[in-house]
Amino acid sequence: MKKFLMILIYFVLVTNSIAQISNFVSNVKIENAIEGESLKLTAELYNIENIYRIEIVYKTFGESEYKNLEMVISGTQATVSIPSEETIPPFIEYYLLIQLKDGSKQTYPLEIEQGASPIQIAISSKSEKSNQVIVLSPEENEVMTEDDFLISLSFVRASDIIDITRTKIFLNGIDISSKAIVDQELITITREQIGDINLENDYKVEIKIYDKNGNFVSTLSRNFKVVSQQVARAMESEFKYMGLIKAEARNENTNSNQIFYKNILADFNSSFYEWQLNANAYFTSEEKDNLQPFNRYSLSIQNGDLLSLKIGDAFPRFPNLILDGKRVRGFTGELNLGFFNIQTSYGEINRKIEGKLLQTYSANDVQLANDIISINQSKYNAPFGKVIFGSFNRQLFAIRPSFGSGENFQLGFSYLHSIDDKNSIEFGTRPKENVVIGSDLKLSFDNNNILLTSQAAVSVINKDISTGTLNDAQIDSIFTTNKDLNINASDVKKIRDLIDKFITVNQYLGPWNPQKLSSLGAESSLTLNYFNNNIKATYIYRGNDYQSFGQSYLRTDIKGINLIDRIRMLDNKLFLSVGYESLKDNLQNTKLTTTQFNTISASISYFPRMNFPNITIGYSNNHNKNGFDLNDIQFGKYAIDETTNRISLIATYDVFYLVKHSTSFTFSNSVRKVKSFQNGDSKYSNISFNVSSYWNKNLVSTFGLIYNNLEYYGYPFNYFTFSIGGKYTLPENKLSLSGNISPSFGDFKRQTFELLVSYNLLENFVISFQARVFRIPDKSTNSIVGLITRLNI
Template identity: 30%
Template sequence: MAHKKNACIATLLFASLSLFAQESGIPSPPFLILTPEQDQILPPGEVLIAISVADVIDPASIVLYLNEREVTSSAVVSEYVLTFAAKNLARGAHRIVIAGKNRQGDQLPPLRGMFFIRSDEAPARPRPQFTGRVYAEGRYENICRQNESFAMTGAEFNGRYGELDVRGRVFLTSLEDGDAQPRHRFSLDIEHDLFRVQAGDIYPRYNDLIIWGKRVRGIGAGVNAGPFTLEAVFGQTQRPVEGAVDATTSLLRRGAYGQDLIGIRPSLNFRPVRFGVTLVKIRDDLDSIANGTSPSDNVVVGPDVLLSIDRGRIELRAQAAVSLLTHDTSVGAFSKDDIKDMFSAAVEVPIDPQKYEKILIVNDTTVPLNLKELTSVATAVNLKLHYYRNLLRLGYKMIGSDYFSLANSWLRKDIRGFYLSDRVRLLQNKLYLDFSMERYRDNFSRQGVKPAIDLNSATCAIAYYPGKGLPNVSMSFRSYNRNNGVTEIQLDSLTYGAIDTTDVREDSRQRDIHFQIGYQAPFFNASHYFVLGIIAAIKDDPYDASRLVGYYSQEMTSNVNMLSWSSTYPFPLRTTLSFSTNKNVLGGGASDFTYQSLSAFGEYKFWQNKLSTFGEIRLTQSNNTTWTEAIDVRRNLARLGAQIVLRAQQSVMLETCFITFSATGVASISAYTDTILRMRYEKLF
């Protein structure tokens, strides 16, 4: 009888559990748009946007955009789902973008979706359909007993009028100062399938060796005619700011010349090949200010090619550019005879540069002096292969020592080399293997007294995200070597004629190790996520023992340990407790720096998440001991704030922050308290 009961219960349990015991399936993607469906056509009225969020995502990192406008603050984000009720959407196309980071802090690729609102009425004429936001923010900041307060306000809109996409932006700040470069920003962008017009502050991206994101205040335009596209930009990259002189006309502050830019890029797009040529000219306006130094003139030209085949799985990009730069145009353009005089008539000049001074002012400050040496050439080639769960990247770049593009002035010069990287996804995207290596030579032209430096690095990393219930683990190792080939202490001529010894020997090798483990553990009816991270770095200097006096050892060790505990409760409370330590020993013991930080953060939401309140306390202590002094610094931070979402898509945020700072061992620093008060209002349309 007992056996029968056992069998019966076992059968019942099996039957019950077997309902959940089917095989196969796929792991959830990070984001999944539940509604609307892709390209779904919906009637006018409120639209529910719902996105499923996998538990690998950090909910606090999620951002939702509707038509390029961030609406995250108006969305309801819960453990597995994000919902947003979009109201008053205009007829036509609407775009959703959702992005976020995983719990390891890695940015995940955004998910995009599109849907349409249909009209219940036949439109007699195009009606504007705009979304946008206005905001105003005031900050009272008392930092190091200095008042750094400022205010800003702005508006953005994005919409469609008939076949035109229209975007606009205004940003105004109290920090705007006529004696500095502009801080206000404004722009209007009108786009059609056949053309595009931009005005205000625009950021053209034509060729990343020549112009890539530089702010130009002016006008930009583009025309599409079948496979042919022509883009152009005209404006000012720098406004004139007069320099300051004293009574003896000595320059107290160097002024900035007004700097004008003209850029043009014709391109042909015959899929799968796109070919373009970019020409950019930048010149400082010599007459724009009276007190400035070294007005420049720059011309850069170069082609770019993109080959994209097999739906983008193979992508080859190649770019090249050559530049001419005159460092100082104040002496004017040289004639053919001036140049012959400069070179003692030893060179044959085929043209008279003075005739072409509208294109470029050529004089003795123009580089390169000799185009044949190719020192003002830059090239870059990048190949991407996306096959068999591998993302393989291979690239080569060479930037000449005399290559200058004032429209991309932060480009590192005088460097050449290549990189190779591969990322492999295995076990249904749970296991990631990364490998990369770089070999570059800095200062490869060996101009001046600096020797060339070989920069070699190799990195390998592994990350395993097995899914719920098991810990996520990531590890990486990086080796980085700098070698300038100088093995002896050198004698060097000083500017005043004396001879001195210099120690520029460098053959350092740095190794970084990173380890992180994260574990999600639900208990006490709440979701908890623990992260332990360790970073260790060590740098060896083989010349440490024989360094000259006054030349510090390049040896270094650094250790960082981090522990954090984030909790999300069934009621709207989120907390994070974290602790970190850091110890750095530099210069072979010349400096010893330790740092500890303990912080607690909490966020609680009221009234169906309409009111969000948060607070943070962070205690920091550091100690820096050198041969000559020991400095102890304590920094304690308290932050409190709230954000309330009001009717009609309005929100107000208030945040206060107090930081007490005290130091011992430094005569110039005593104790003070920083105060930051921030208030922000925002309304979405």
């Protein structure tokens, strides 16, 4: 009765809903939202011909600063993995930033800048109790012979509340618990217990653990394979390899434009003892000379954590003030000896894109404009031309030697140099050069319960190296002829010769006020992990001129503190998180006034791991205010005084009624009050509900509802979307069919239909047909039709 009551309460909550719409993103799939494990997101795309680049913009609980990562676009999907160190309960907030080829941008969900809330992903914690139950055999992806078949669990470390005899073991969905031998703190199932049947197959073993009251505690699973002796011998060769080739042909019909795309992806992984060799390549017809590369390729060799060498495209991770999230096409490698380590990256971060000459001018009729420059007169018969500027080839070199393994201590020093090749294109403006030097330190004590991390970097940038370094005559003309400056020209030359070894020296070199720490970036954090409290205190400082070409998304001209406490209770079932952040800008007095940014946030999460929904409730209050009075006649128009309050709820629950139904419900509401003469207030509400029903091993259905309500500058924008779909797999997994219909109503009207058919022609060869139709009533009907083949080697 209680169960039905809880189900009823849960469904009563689902009376209204919100969701996400986009002109470019159909949906985002999330895998593995678990603490300390990397979080993979896959966005299904359409209108791909307009997309130039997609980034995920995300932050963890209690932080106001977002981080960006570029997503890798492959066919109709864009994927990214948020690093494991960022997946911290209670949740991650994110939105997608879609840069279009016409230079404009759009977010998913829409209208983020107008006050719409980012999407929250609840990060569930690992149960300490499930960590305490050890799967002795099999290992994940283990290959074993029938004679070696062994499923075994150790409860030596398990809590007293765990009841070993209630443990359920499922092999490919079939309950084999009755075959298990339970002996004190050990459970084993051997070949003998399974019986005399042919075991050669792929398996997934699922283990469900219960407490002494019969309450479900957690699930563990392992995938493994049983093969014959002959196959095992062949697989036990020192050289192992596997590969994948995927080819796609796709026709997109958008607003009566037909575009045909082709792409091919090849991935090859091999190992020889501890050595791994990986090669991958993605080539697409979307590759164009006038855009940054869409093709991707790399070849890497790796020996565990000791050595890694990669040629081609890489996203190296240095301390985040220096280099993080940038694609580098060239060489990336690292050697980790423990007491000494070295990491380096060298290559191209921007490809040259030639500009365009639109019009020429004689010396008499030339106008003054930003896009009119002097051009090669002998080549174009005119001295000046109006151009569309291209972008220079930009090279980057970074190196970081470090000392210590990082387990308890590591001290690193970083150097980054990046420069535009000014001769790489004809029509470009202001080629730049950047040098950053920095250091970082990690200290940990008491099994990492006390962790101190710190980094600092100083940047120097030259904003126009087209004229090169100042020569002696130029220095003399300034300092010899202008005695009032009271600077010795020979001293300037000495300094120039010294600095010129690192960066071009001329009048565009900055910063001009280094003594005010304008190009300093620094942050330091102390984490204490005691009494189930995880307290992190961070101080950040970034001068207004700090810039690294290896890091495009750093917020500068900001300093302040951030305090977060995550309290774990009831074996990580209950989380209470509180955060406070206080930042301010105008560090070098380069603005009329200083703005203070204060945020308080709180969240409570309950992950019961039993017959009750996982629930996360969050609240945040953000107040930004500067020193100007709204009524000030002169500066009132620059006054900032705005407050945003936001509440959110995420609930997920597996309902067992006839079959399993995985449900999720999210609610988000934010209200921004802006004190100004204009009505800049905004209100945003979003409710969504989704259910996936697993009718049998071959049939899964999905149903979703979304309600969105936005009011910005007094203008409402409301819509409602529902979606229904399913996936049916024929026996023996030869053929699978999946489809989805999703109409939207209200201020946003659209109907979408998606169909995917996959057929396993051979055991390792799959052919898929994909069709998507998007209809915007009274405007357009667009479609994508594609054929994908996939071969596993």
